[in-house]
Amino acid sequence: MCTTYVAARIADQIAETGATVTRKLLVRLNPAVKRKTRGNAALAIHSDCEPDRAYRIASETIGALTAPDDRTSPGLVVAACEPDQIPDPVVEFYLDALRQIHDLQRALELARTYDWKHDAVSTDHDNSHDGYGRIGAVAAIGAWKAFEDCTYEHLSYRELHRCGTPRDVKDETVFDAADRVYPDAWDTVDKIEQEVVCVPNAPGPILYGIRGDTKSACKAAAAAIDSEAVERTALFATNQGTDVHLTDGTIGSLQADAGYRVDGIVVSEPEIREGGHTFFDIAHPTDVDVSEGIVDMDDGGRTVQCAAFEPTKRFRKHVQRLAVGDEGTFVGEYDRGTIKLEKFCVRSLNRYDRQNPTCSSCGRRMKSAGRNQGFRCRACNTSAAEKAVVELTRNLERGWYEVPPCARRHVAKPLIRGGFDAPTHPER
Numbered sequence: 001m002c003t004t005y006v007a008a009r010i011a012d013q014i015a016e017t018g019a020t021v022t023r024k025l026l027v028r029l030n031p032a033v034k035r036k037t038r039g040n041a042a043l044a045i046h047s048d049c050e051p052d053r054a055y056r057i058a059s060e061t062i063g064a065l066t067a068p069d070d071r072t073s074p075g076l077v078v079a080a081c082e083p084d085q086i087p088d089p090v091v092e093f094y095l096d097a098l099r100q101i102h103d104l105q106r107a108l109e110l111a112r113t114y115d116w117k118h119d120a121v122s123t124d125h126d127n128s129h130d131g132y133g134r135i136g137a138v139a140a141i142g143a144w145k146a147f148e149d150c151t152y153e154h155l156s157y158r159e160l161h162r163c164g165t166p167r168d169v170k171d172e173t174v175f176d177a178a179d180r181v182y183p184d185a186w187d188t189v190d191k192i193e194q195e196v197v198c199v200p201n202a203p204g205p206i207l208y209g210i211r212g213d214t215k216s217a218c219k220a221a222a223a224a225i226d227s228e229a230v231e232r233t234a235l236f237a238t239n240q241g242t243d244v245h246l247t248d249g250t251i252g253s254l255q256a257d258a259g260y261r262v263d264g265i266v267v268s269e270p271e272i273r274e275g276g277h278t279f280f281d282i283a284h285p286t287d288v289d290v291s292e293g294i295v296d297m298d299d300g301g302r303t304v305q306c307a308a309f310e311p312t313k314r315f316r317k318h319v320q321r322l323a324v325g326d327e328g329t330f331v332g333e334y335d336r337g338t339i340k341l342e343k344f345c346v347r348s349l350n351r352y353d354r355q356n357p358t359c360s361s362c363g364r365r366m367k368s369a370g371r372n373q374g375f376r377c378r379a380c381n382t383s384a385a386e387k388a389v390v391e392l393t394r395n396l397e398r399g400w401y402e403v404p405p406c407a408r409r410h411v412a413k414p415l416i417r418g419g420f421d422a423p424t425h426p427e428r
Contacts (some may be wrong), residue, residue, distance in 0.1 A: 001067045002204040003265050005157055007043035007063065008234035010058045017057075019049035022081070026153055027143045028137070028411040030245060032257035032333050033424045037131055038202070039410045043236075044134030044143065051080040055117050062121040076135030077111055077118040083144045087114060094151035097135065098245045098411075099258050104130060107138040113395040116141075146218075149242040151211060152235060154218035163417040168228035169199050169208060170194040177210075177224035182428070183416045185212030185221050186241065189338045189407040191428045192358035193313060197405045205231070211240055213417065243413035247329060251284040262304070262339060263347075265290065266326045267297055270319055276310040278319050279338075282330060290325045290350060306330050306339045312403040315341075315427075321396040323348025324410040342412050343402040345422050399423030 005027060011021045025044040033040055047054060055078045062074050094101065111118040111134070120131020122149030141349055158167065164333070174196045179187035188198045188210055198208045207227055210218040215235060222233070250263035271279050287301030308319040319341065324327075329345040342392065356365050359377035366375035366384060376387045402415050404427040415424040 001065050002202075002206055003041050003043055004155055004234065004236065006062055007045060007159065008054065008067050008155070008232060010061045010233070011045050011047075012232065013057050013061065014045065014047050014049045014054060014209055017049065017053065019047050019053075022048075023048045023109065023144070024234060024236045025139045025140055025143055026238040026240070027094070028238070028245075029136060029139055030099060030101065030257070030259075032259070034102055034185075040136075041410075042133075042140035042143075044137075044140035046083050049376060051078050051117065054078055058120065058193050059121055061343075066121070073130055073132040074121045074136050075118065075131035076121050077107075077116055077141060079114065079116045079141045081114075086142050086145050090114070090138060090142035091146045092142070094146055098239075098416075099247055101257055102135050102139075103137055104132055107135045121209060132134065136279050142330055143239065144234055144237075146216070147237075147239060149239070149244065151238050151241045152218050153209050153211045153234050153238050153240060154214050154222045154225070154233065155209045156213075156225075156230045156233050157205045157221055159229055160205055161190040162228065165201040165204050167363045170198065170222075170226040171192040171196050173175045173226040174198065174208070174223060177221040177398055179215040180224060181210075181212065181221045183199060184214050184217035185210050186414045187405040187408055188221060189428075190404050193404060193406050195406045202326050211238075224400040226315055228409065238270060241413050241417060242411065243331075245411045249334070251282065251304045254339075255302065256335055257333070259331075259333050259342075260339065261329055261331050264304070264319055265294065265295075265328050266324055266328070267301075267303060267323050268324055269324060270361045272316075276316070278308045278316045279305055280306070280322060281305050282328075290327070295325045295350070302367055304334075305337060306332075306341055306344075308341045312341070312407045315403045315407065318396065318401040318425075319344070321394070322346075323350055323392070323394070325352075336381040339418060341403075342409065343400060343415070345400045346396060347422070349396065349398065351394060353390050353392050355390045357386075357388040397423070397425070399425055401425050402427055 015021050023046040028041045053368050058377045066074050073198040098412040210221045212218045230314045245259045249262050265288045267283045284302040287298045289296045307315045327348045331343045332339045359382050361380040366377050369376040376383045399422045400420050415426040
């Protein structure tokens with residue numbers, strides 16, 4: 001089952017009682033959390049429905065639709081107050097849930113403090129779960145007051161009896177729709193990989209989802225897609241595509257299971273390893289001196305490994321063009337000593353290298369004459385005291401680079417949305 005579909009069903013049933021649903025929120029939390037749905041989504045419905053009635057509708061709907069899966073741990077919280085009057089500790093709980101890992105007890109403490117009705121929603125299949133979904137529920141309650149950058153997703157759902165069968169969506173209509181609304185709606189397709197990104201592979205009820213900056217662009221793209229029958233639709237306000245999960249970090253003080261922007265200087269050549277993954281090291285900028293091709297790092301300098309994994313596809317080509325001495329900002333989740341790159345910015349390029357000098361007579365590269373003895377051309381017997389400074393031709397430009405749409409996390413901000421502090425090289 002899909003959390004957004006359950007929320008859409010709840011919202012529709014609340015509306016059928018005559019209550020007003022003013023807003024549906026799709027909130028993405030820390031993508032590094034291990035106990036989560038695939039996209040770590042939490043949902044909130046803003047309504048004037050009487051709280052006990054809303055609770056009953058939601059509880060019954062969740063119980064009826066939750067899949068019989070040992071990993072499922074649904075939870076429900078009903079807050080009897082206006083979205084803009086949510087207490088500050090709950091707003092902080094949401095912000096922390098983007099960048100840290102909460103335990104269930106903190107969520108329950110907040111619900112009890114404000115006398116919010118909550119429960120671990122049992123299913124017909126299993127009553128043993130602890131309702132870990134209440135962590136996301138409390139975070140979703142605090143989200144709207146904290147939203148500074150709001151995007152939208154228009155979701156179209158298939159008829160439930162078709163779940164688990166191949167989706168019938170005409171790809172050419174999706175590519176046409178994507179062209180029409182870009183850049184107001186983004187990550188609908190990946191034009192280079194020729195992949196329809198908005199159509200999921202999981203066997204749930206989502207037929208396709210259109211993400212963008214405006215409601216109108218999302219709706220227009222959805223209306224232009226030719227597909228099997230749509231059972232219902234829902235429009236969610238979201239924090240997707242905002243980079244709100246990131247904080248500024250420094251090498252040597254990064255904490256596991258969090259997303260960071262980290263400034264550093266490349267100190268090892270990118271290395272392609274088994275599986276097509278690419279790795280390199282960066283150092284803290286104050287621990288490295290770069291001058292005319294010489295990269296000198298302090299003893300005990302602080303370093304961290306960065307990685308671009310195979311699923312990031314062509315993004316790895318940009319990473320592989322980095323060179324020792326390049327300075328930049330590197331963005332991604334920090335896990336087990338490695339920053340798993342989502343994007344990076346080249347601040348300055350090292351355009352020089354130190355190489356064995358060439359012979360002025362024959363043009364051949366000189367060889368070392370021995371330790372501390374300079375260099376000598378064995379053919380002409382010419383010599384030079386030290387390596388020559390050579391200007392490099394670089395096939396990389398300054399600015400921001402990102403993973404392609406087919407590899408982007410829900411909460412990661414596409415470069416096409418703007419607001420970055422250097423030139424951008426968006427992927428489509």
